[in-house]
Amino acid sequence: MSEALHVSGTVQHRAPQQMHRTRSQRAASPALPGAQVRREFVHRPLVDDILVTGWRRVDDLHFSVAAQWPQEHGYFTPDHSRPPLILTGETIRQAGLLLSHTELGVPVGHHFILGDLTFTTDAQHLETASGPTPLTIDVTCSKIRMRAGTLISGRFDMTIRGAGRIVATGHSHVTVTSPAVYGRIRGERLTARRALGPLPTSVPPRLTGSATERDVLLSPTDRPDRWLLRVATGHAAVVNPANDHVPGMVLLDAAQQAAHALTAPGPFVPYSFGTEFHRYAEHGTPCVIEARQVPSALPCTTTVQVTGVQDGESVFVSTLTALDARD
Structure with a gap:
């Protein structure tokens, strides 16, 4: 298959024997933004929510992904002066899903279990960026486990560049299951859906x-x-109303909001965000979100740890770090 940028409707999964290439075949060509990526490759129902725009293989374990951050988006960019932290996490998520489906043999319809998602942004470069912002993401795969040519689990390390500068680095670890295996894991919860009804009172935005x-x-x-x-209902982070559990991106956003609420009214603009997921957040059961300030590893920074607990068991733990406000 050509090393050129893949576009919607032209993708065919690479057979195992096609994974090995000669040095000349692995020669890199620029990863250019602008191509359309199929929605099912990034698990987003709306085209406007797709952040990755194309990809190419560098070698068996290295890829280049093109992306673009929107200048205006109702959910991802409520503050137009700076792309919010959640946008970086969603970009890493989409890049990993895209490569899993297009390069690592995962059929559409398989389920992804996110083990962790960690990233650090360069606050100065994000402050000066204006959108739409074209990006290039260097991806290195490790701890890869394959079965019959299909990814079973692996880690994606990513370096995100804009205008030739590193704006963020991060990684995620995923496990992939077939629909049959996922059904056995979820059991009777497979058909669970979020109940419609009046929402509880919100914290002031x-x-x-x-x-x-x-x-x-x-x-x-x-x-x-x-x-x-x-x-x-219909919140953009939910992704799909047919989900049988609360999506991980909802938990990430809730953690970010909790850190803001804990440190209010002072400014809290985190540049580092790490989350470990321990179990699914289920529908129909209260999920308690708690935040506390913890010692920071670096001077002149504030670190907040946020936990999610449901039925007495840990759902996730997030750690966010922000630079202290300058006098």
Whole structure:
């Protein structure tokens, strides 16, 4: 298969014997943005939510992905002066999904279990970036496990560049299951769906860094450092209303909002965000979100740890670090 940028409708999965190439065949060509990526490759139902625009193989374990951050987007960029942290996480998520489906043999319809998602941004470069922002993502795959030519699990390390400068680095680790295996894992919860009905009271949007009340994922409790997860019907982070559990991106956004609420009214603009996922967040059961300030590893920074707990068991743990405000 050609090393040129793949576009929608032209992808065929590479057979195992096609994974090995000569040195000349692996010669890199520029990864240019602008091609259309199929929605099912990034698990996003809306074209406007697709951030990755193309990809190419460098060698068996290295790839180049093109992406573009939108100048205006109702969910991803509520603050037009700086791409929010959640945008970086979603970019890493989409790049990993894209390569899994197009280069690592994962059929559309298989399920991805996200083990962790960690990334660090360059605050100075993000502040000066204006959109639409074309990006190139260098991806290195490791800890790859394949079965019959299909990815079973692996780690994706990514370096995101814009205008030749590194704007973010990060990694994710995923496990992939077939629909049959996923059905056995989920059991009777496979048919669970979010119940429709009145939403609980929201935390004021200004405290969570949200653009509107609809974007707020936290409902207040009797403690200023504890909230209940709330998800509005059709919220962009939900991705698909047919999900049998609360998606990981919802939990990431809830963690970001909790860190903002804990440190309010002072500014908290995190540049580092790491999350470990321990179990699914289920529909129909309260998910308690707690935040606390913890010691920072670096001077002049503030670190907040956010946890999600459901039925007494840990769902996720996120750690966010921000530079302290300058006097």
